[in-house]
Amino acid sequence: MTTSNLTKSLRLTTVAVVSAAVLTALPSGAAVAAEQGHGGAWRGAWATSVQQPAAPFAPNWSTDGFSDHTVRQVVRVTTGGTKARIELSNRYGTTPLKITGATVARTAEGGAVQAGSARQLSFGGARSVTVPAGGTIFSDGVPFTVEALESVTVTLYLAEQTGPATFHHFAGATSYRAKGDHRSDDSGSAFTETSTSWYYLSGVEVSGGQAPRRNGIVTFGDSITDGVGGTNDADNRYPDELAERLAAAGKPRSVLNHGIGGNQVTNDWEWAGEKAVARFKKDVLTERGVGTVVLLEGINDFGGSTFPSGGTPEVSVDELIQGHRSLIRQAHAKGIKVIGATLTPVKGSFYDTPAIEAKRDAFNAWVRTSGAYDAVVDFDRAVADPADPDRILPAYDSGDHLHPGDAGYKAMAEALDIDAL
Structure with a gap:
C-alpha cells in the first residue's frame, strides 16, 4: 500500500x-x-x-x-x-x-x-x-x-x-x-x-559461476517488501540489504523481490495486483533454485476497506490467517521453506485506527506463536519505537508512519537470521 x-x-x-x-x-x-x-x-x-x-x-x-x-x-x-x-x-x-x-x-x-x-x-x-x-x-x-x-x-x-x-x-x-x-x-x-x-x-536469470544449489530466497509481500519509502535508485529495499548481508558474508545468494505495493493476501485490487493466494504460484513457484520464501503481507487486507473510494471488502484476522496457511501449503508442496514475518507498526499513518491496530496485534501474536511457519522474523519489533511500540522508530520512518525508510529497511534485513535462510 x-x-x-x-x-x-x-x-x-x-x-x-x-x-x-x-x-x-x-x-x-x-x-x-x-x-x-x-x-x-x-x-x-x-x-x-x-x-x-x-x-x-x-x-x-x-x-x-x-x-x-x-x-x-x-x-x-x-x-x-x-x-x-x-x-x-x-x-x-x-x-x-x-x-x-x-x-x-x-x-x-x-x-x-x-x-x-x-x-x-x-x-x-x-x-x-x-x-x-x-x-x-x-x-x-x-x-x-x-x-x-x-x-x-x-x-x-x-x-x-x-x-x-x-x-x-x-x-x-x-x-x-x-x-x-x-x-x-x-x-x-x-x-x-x-x-x-x-x-x-x-x-x-544467470547460469555458471558457481555450483547450482537450491538456496535462492524470495521475499514476498506488499509495498514494504517492494521498498516504497526508500530512496529511488539506491537499492535500499530490505531484500537488497539482505542480498548485501549475504554477499558481505562471502555467501552471495539469489534474493528475488516479489513485493507489490498495495497488494493483499485475500483480495484482488485493480491497481495493486492479484491477491497473493492466486499470484503466489505464478510469481514464486515458477522461480528456479528457490528454497526459502519470506512472507510479509496483510496490513492492506486490514486497511483496504477504509479507502473512501475503490476500497476492498473487510478482512478478519481469521481470514488473513487462512490466507497465510494457503501460501504456506503452496510453498511446502514444492519443498520451499517459509519464514513468516510480523506486520510492522502503523501508528500515525492513514491505517491508524483502533480496529486495524487490534487486528494487527492479534495477527502478529498468531505469527509468533502458531508454529505454522518454518521460522519467524519479527519485523514489527525490529523497527518499532521502544518508547511507543505501535509506532515506527522515527529514525526508521520514511515519513508516512507506515513505510520504513532506508535505515528501517536495513534494520529489517538485519533482523533476519541468515542461518534460518
Missing part, C-alpha cells in the same frame, strides 16, 4: 515463438535441458512481480503503452554468473506483444551503458519475438559475466504499437525512454523521458 503523494526487424516463425514461450510450461523431465545454461542450471538473479496497467497516483507509461520506442531499464542482480537471459511478460496484455529487439549491457550513468558492453539478445535464434497475450518468454542465453550486486541495463525496442503494458508500478528505480531505435546506443542522450516503473521485464 502507498499514499497518494507517492506518487521488442526479423520476422519470427511460429515455431520460434512457441519454443521461446513455452519454456516455463515444459514438463519437469523435458524442461531440464531447456533450463541448463553454460556451467549449470539457470537461477534467478533479479525478479519483479508484474501488474495490469494502471495509474492510480500519477501518470506512467503502462496505460498508453509504446510505439516506436526504446525502453531502457536498470536492475541490480543479487547473484553472479557467466551467462544471462531475460524474462519478459505480457501477462496482462490483451494483444500479442512484438519485441523488435533487445540488448543487455553493463550499466553506466543514468540511461547510458558501458561502451562495447551491449549484447544483442535472441529468442529461439531470432532477434525479434512475439509474446502472446497472457504469455511469458525467456530470451536465449548470452555469454555475459556478471557479479553479485552488479547493475545491468536491459534495453527493449518496441517498433509497433503495444497497447497498454504489463508492468511493475513501484520500481524504486529510474527507467528511460527514447523515440526510435536506440537499443545499441552506449550514450543515454536520446533517453529524454523517465519513469519509476518497470515495463514487460520480469526477470534476469
